[in-house]
Amino acid sequence: MAMQSATARAAVLVALKGRVNTHVSGRLGDLECVQLAIAASMRDPDDVVGFLIPAHLAKLASTARDNFKISKDEWSALFGQGTQSIRDGGISNIVASSEFAEYAKSLSNALKMTIGEKEQAVAWASTRTRLLSLIAMHLEFADEALIAVLGTVIKADNRRIEEFYNNLDDDGPEVLLIVRCLATLSASLG
16 A cells, blocks of 8 residues: 555656646756646645746746646645655644744634544644645645545535635735745655
């Protein structure tokens, strides 16, 4: 099982790098490709993408993002429940930061019933899960990404989750925090 997971993860990383380098730039490394593929899948990607790469590449990325953004299955293979990071990559520092604390409070409130469940409470105790959950909430396929990370979402949380989405849509992403999250998340992959 662990070997299949590692093989699937490696295949996803190769595929993401190939697509990003084909449509944006052939000079980006593995970590940058993962960051860009996730950012391209966000509900409001332009500012995040613009912060990750130079302006001339961000323009290319903006027009071609549908060709390289991470898919639901790729997200699950890299970050789904049961996957592990190779290293912390700075995740614990970001989750402990004051910038993250505000979002963590809102996120834990939105997921109140879900993280009250035994299995999800254990997952939520992980700093990686909390960071992944925040990023998942920014994705176009947020519900599926969140379920991949937590294993399930209790229906009683749906209204609070929808309010969280609405706040994100109204305010836009906290670009610097999201960029830091993407950088540490990609670094944790190895």
